[in-house]
Amino acid sequence: MKVVIQQSDFDVAREMAEIRKSHPEIGAMVNFVGLVRDFGEAGRVREMMLEHYPGMTERCLEALLVEANERWKIVDATVVHRVGSLLPGDQIVLVLVASHHRKEAFRAAEFLMDRLKTEAPFWKKEHTVEGWRWVDAKASDEAASSEWM
Amino acid sequence: MKIRYFARLREAFGESEEIKLTAETEVSEVAALLKERGGQWLDELSRPYRVAINGKMAAMDAKVSDSDELAIFPPVTGG
Known part of the structure; x- marks a missing residue:
């Protein structure tokens, strides 16, 4: 299980390959990528700044991975979230879940995003x-988040 | 006790401050003290906000003591 907060972009294929090569028992991987839209409630978006609470953010995401693992017995998971300056079309967040079967991976990925x-x-x-x-x-x-309670 | 602010509240109040607590105090009482400062303290803390104690989400009736770190911030908007 991996949680990373970073300013730089991430490579989805590389994150997937990293999990795949260390777990031959995986039968399914689901990944969700959140992007910066060019349109918000106040009109066209030129740039976005993301702030976080260092330490608490990581612990919070790690706790969500533990809960996902208890509920669906996932094999591995990676969450990468970017902070700092982002532009429309940029990747913001990656939630990647690997499990034996697809249902667990789909459910856990949706749970992780909703609660995040x-x-x-x-x-x-x-x-x-x-x-x-x-x-x-x-x-x-x-x-959406409270439906998982 | 250290109080940290984030996002809109950081811009309004600054990154952090120290206040002296002589006894265990409910978070709601700390918030009431801050609101008594008036002006933007009253304005900002009249809008929805969340609190965390030592990096864990907490309820307004949770108790803090002088060695704790209290964080006050707007509802989160990540993802």
């Missing part, structure tokens, strides 16, 4: 034509 959205301490600020603004949390994300 409402629990992991990251904050987005976006630059639009009107200047910089903090992105508001969405009620729909809260609802």
